[in-house]
Amino acid sequence: MFRDNFVIFDGAMGTSLQKYGLAAGELPELLNFSHPEIVEKIHKEYLDAGAQIITANTFGANRLKLGEKATVESVISKAINIARNSGAKYVALDLGPTGQVLEPIGTLSFEEAYDLYKQQVIAGVSAGADLVLIETMSDLLETKAAVLAVKENCNLPLVCTMTFGEDKRTFMGTSPKNAAITLCSLGVDAVGVNCSLGPNELLDVVEEICKFSTKPVIVQPNAGLPKVENGKTIFTVTPNDYKNAIEKMISMGVSIIGGCCGTTPEHIKAVSNLVAGRKPVKRAINYVSAITSGQTEVILTNNTAIIGERINPTGKPKLKEALKNKDYDYIISEAVAQQNAGADVLDVNAGLPDINEGEVLKEIIKKLQAVTPLPLQIDSSDEKAIEQAVRVYSGKPIINSVNGKKESMEKILPLVKKYGAAVVALTLDENGIPETAEGRLKIAQKIVSKAEEYGIPKTDIFVDCLVLTASTNQQMVMETLRAIGLVKQNLGVKTVLGVSNVSFGLPSREILNSAYLAAAFGAGLDMPILNPLSEEYKKVVLAFKVLNNEDINAKKFISEFSCLNEKSVAVQAEMDMKQIIINGLKSKAKEKTLTLLESKTPIEIIDTEFIPALDIVGEKFEKGEMFLPQLMASAEAVKAGFELLKGKNTSTSKGKVVLATVKGDIHDIGKNIVKMLMQNYGYDVIDLGKDVEPLKVVQTVKETGANLVGLSALMTTTVKSMEETVKELKNAGLNCKIMVGGAVLSPEYAKMVGADYYAKDAQEGVKIASEVYNQR
Amino acid sequence: MKIDKNEVLRYLGYKNQQISDDLHQKIDFLIQNAAETLKPKAVWDIFQPEFSEKVILKNTCLQFEGQDIFNHLKGAKKVAVMAVTLGIGAERAILKYQHTDMVSTVISDAVFDAFIECVADETEQQIKELAQKEGLYINSRYSPGYGDFPLNTQKMIISALNCEKKIGLTVTESDILVPRKSVTAVIGFFSEIQNKPFYKCLNCNMKDKCKMECDKNV
Structure with a gap:
């Protein structure tokens, strides 16, 4: 349908309806019922102007937006019928954004977004739509939910556009090239841009999409930026100007053209006349090795990319414990640390025997992609876990890994294709790891051709030539580097390598690792998997980026190393723990804790050092001698010390406290302050996060046996769910006390919702906890 | 747009405590970072009001309930409705720091x-200039959640302004x-100068609990 000819879409519906008196804020989809003749008239005008595809008036027809006003099915079937009646040969089911921001920033889950779209797709198919248009998207993850809903529930052609602002990004931060790379990999049939700006302001965006799209490119610009004149919104780009800008886009390779806000049948007519009798410009299709997140892309041409390996429980007891306890803070802090140390991609592995790997991996991906812009590499040997995780990932991930075994290829490659991922291909098969470079090349070759059968381009295969440790396989270490060279030369693929394996079982591993990394870079390695926090690695990476002409003018290298000598440590008088905590000195608190551990037990440190200091801090805060950031700095200092007490094999817990920001509410800073202070005082806090279902609180209290629950709500509208949560807790007959807090609450209000305690601030929360746990 | 450090300190409940150099630096850095990285956006439009038992804006879905907003707009020739946001970057920053x-x-x-208050002030200024061109005077901006102006007005404003x-x-x-660092507000255009003072904090439902220095005791 889109390959060899120009295709003309229609122009604006919303702004056209406004001309006929659609009130601001009214749902345009309801006009399908109240004024079908107007909707049909607009369709007809576009058809007469030369549009080949008519977009049904279903943009916002999801059950969240329609609410009680109409059913999704009735709106969509009516809209498609109107479009059909107008005489259109092809009718597109139109899917816009859900109207909600996805969690964790908003409250809509990926799964709910998928279900909203699924309902629309099923309704569209049964009403007889000929294709689907997903448009005006700004969130790549929401777009993915829509794309999957279309592809899993019908076989119709799928066109997908996103909307970019003056900064050439969507509201959620996705760039045009990212959109092109990610959506083409996901298997849409055409990709492009709509709405946004006027056609002239969009030229750069369109050029970028044309450069990276492997599919036909669609544009549907606005008729310029809207201006308000005499209280009326007007669009200033005339049909002739519109046509001239579109001509430039055609020369870039655009082949599908329509219009968005402010465009009229005259604009469409001008464009339709423009392409009459012509064929689209043949565009050079460039497959590139690239991976993306919702906010960034890593494109490998002649550059290297560092994959951070630290989120992997193997040999890391703290991470193991964090995974078991679903302590995502620890995992997120590992991610942020690696990002700050210069990682370009993060490997994520949650492989532990006694956890539900798929569920945990999915949760981690959801949380990580909200806090780090780095693309993720999903690392698991369980294909079900991989699928759960890649499904909710916003960009184009790397799957780690497939290997040359038939079973592995048959399980993993379909996932790579379906979710538009790249994949690490290990050069091993049923016979193990070949000793020679040639043997490994052969396996790589096998995987690449098998992948091609599935429609996966070789640019999406990152071959791992595997290195064994020099302590047991010394003679094979350099063979791996030879394999890297062979694989790159013969297959033209990118390579990846877990470098640190080389030193396993040997002392001073960092020295071996960094020497091997330098050699591997020399052999052509594109993506080392390593610990970015290692100083030795960092030096090699920074140096190689200069030598490889990546760090232009050695800018980064110079900034990193020229000021090294200036970092001097100020000598300060010895302080005791109390002073350290009151002054909020994090690193000093760590040092002091280590010293104290020589003479005191963890519980003694908490009771005789931390808590007395925290009490002073609390009192100073109460009296106004300290203010909020200072209170937090003290709490951070204690937290840093506390970290060192963990894993000392002695219980430090004063009791369990379940905390949650109630359903519907997403203001959780206050709750997190309470959490931190509680932990500082030695309570074991189970933090359920924000927007928490009442029953989840009940279930957690049951499972943990906690004697105290803290609930927070900031809005008058969400106090209702607080009341409901309290009711559910009481109904369940649980023997726990409930404290509540939050901006809109008061002692009276707390009583009204049925809580046992009202905590006006975090300090008060700690007092309540000590009351609850001392009474028992 | 300049973010006033004193305002930041006021929001933090600052009352002349001794602040270390480190903390000063941190606050300065975060102010600068916000100013450089966030992309605030604004949208507003002008409508014709109709006063019955509530305030209805003509040719829109907007219907304002509550006595306070009625009093605030009574006699207005026109009504401006505005929405401003710091965008998703502010949400992401908070999310990252929280961990x-x-x-x-x-x-x-x-x-x-x-x-976001700065952004709202700037948008209000643009609206004021427009009113002046028409020989009209604006009153202060009034947001859903103030007084008895219902919070569920947010939904109407969000869709009316697209x-x-x-x-x-x-x-x-x-x-x-969502993004949370956003403000919606309503402003009236009047033919007479509006010099009735408006104390934001005095009208705030949180005034009894709030610890910030403010105008509630005026």
Whole structure:
């Protein structure tokens, strides 16, 4: 349908309806019922102007937006019928954004977004739509939910556009090239841009999409930026100007053209006349090795990319414990640390025997992609876990890994294709790891051709030539580097390598690792998997980026190393723990804790050092001698010390406290302050996060046996769910006390919702906890 | 747009405590970072009011309930409705800091509150200039949640201004704006100069609990 000819879409519906008196804020989809003749008239005008595809008036027809006003099915079937009646040969089911921001920033889950779209797709198919248009998207993850809903529930052609602002990004931060790379990999049939700006302001965006799209490119610009004149919104780009800008886009390779806000049948007519009798410009299709997140892309041409390996429980007891306890803070802090140390991609592995790997991996991906812009590499040997995780990932991930075994290829490659991922291909098969470079090349070759059968381009295969440790396989270490060279030369693929394996079982591993990394870079390695926090690695990476002409003018290298000598440590008088905590000195608190551990037990440190200091801090805060950031700095200092007490094999817990920001509410800073202070005082806090279902609180209290629950709500509208949560807790007959807090609450209000305690601030929360746990 | 450090400190509940150099630096850094990285956006439009038992804006879905907004707009020739947001970047920053650094979390929260007020002030200024051109005078901006102006007005404002498409601003089922560092407000245009003083804090439903220095005792 889109390959060899120009295709003309229609122009604006919303702004056209406004001309006929659609009130601001009214749902345009309801006009399908109240004024079908107007909707049909607009369709007809576009058809007469030369549009080949008519977009049904279903943009916002999801059950969240329609609410009680109409059913999704009735709106969509009516809209498609109107479009059909107008005489259109092809009718597109139109899917816009859900109207909600996805969690964790908003409250809509990926799964709910998928279900909203699924309902629309099923309704569209049964009403007889000929294709689907997903448009005006700004969130790549929401777009993915829509794309999957279309592809899993019908076989119709799928066109997908996103909307970019003056900064050439969507509201959620996705760039045009990212959109092109990610959506083409996901298997849409055409990709492009709509709405946004006027056609002239969009030229750069369109050029970028044309450069990276492997599919036909669609544009549907606005008729310029809207201006308000005499209280009326007007669009200033005339049909002739519109046509001239579109001509430039055609020369870039655009082949599908329509219009968005402010465009009229005259604009469409001008464009339709423009392409009459012509064929689209043949565009050079460039497959590139690239991976993306919702906010960034890593494109490998002649550059290297560092994959951070630290989120992997193997040999890391703290991470193991964090995974078991679903302590995502620890995992997120590992991610942020690696990002700050210069990682370009993060490997994520949650492989532990006694956890539900798929569920945990999915949760981690959801949380990580909200806090780090780095693309993720999903690392698991369980294909079900991989699928759960890649499904909710916003960009184009790397799957780690497939290997040359038939079973592995048959399980993993379909996932790579379906979710538009790249994949690490290990050069091993049923016979193990070949000793020679040639043997490994052969396996790589096998995987690449098998992948091609599935429609996966070789640019999406990152071959791992595997290195064994020099302590047991010394003679094979350099063979791996030879394999890297062979694989790159013969297959033209990118390579990846877990470098640190080389030193396993040997002392001073960092020295071996960094020497091997330098050699591997020399052999052509594109993506080392390593610990970015290692100083030795960092030096090699920074140096190689200069030598490889990546760090232009050695800018980064110079900034990193020229000021090294200036970092001097100020000598300060010895302080005791109390002073350290009151002054909020994090690193000093760590040092002091280590010293104290020589003479005191963890519980003694908490009771005789931390808590007395925290009490002073609390009192100073109460009296106004300290203010909020200072209170937090003290709490951070204690937290840093506390970290060192963990894993000392002695219980430090004063009791369990379940905390949650109630359903519907997403203001959780206050709750997190309470959490931190509680932990500082030695309570074991189970933090359920924000927007928490009442029953989840009940279930957690049951499972943990906690004697105290803290609930927070900031809005008058969400106090209702607080009341409901309290009711559910009481109904369940649980023997726990409930404290509540939050901006809109008061002692009276707390009583009204049925809580046992009202905590006006975090300090008060700690007092309540000590009351609850001392009474028992 | 300049974010006033004193405002940030006021939001943080500052009352002349001794601040270390480190903390000063941190606050300065977070202010600068917000100013450089966030992309605030604004949208507004002017409508004709109709006064019955509530305020109805003609040719829109907007219907304002509550005595306070009625009094605020009574006699207005026109009504401006505005929405401003700091965008998703502010949300992401808070989310990241919450897991790694609570000091930066609470400071950023205050920086963003001060910032979004600046953005709202600037938009209000543009609206004021428009009113002046027409020989009209504006009163102060009034937001859902003040007095008895219902919070569920947010949903109407978001759709009437097409906020989702124009500035990327949405509202949840519980009437929470997402991104959260956002403000919607309503301003009246009058033929007489409006010199009735308006104390934001005096009209705030949180005034009895709030610890900030403010105008509630005026």
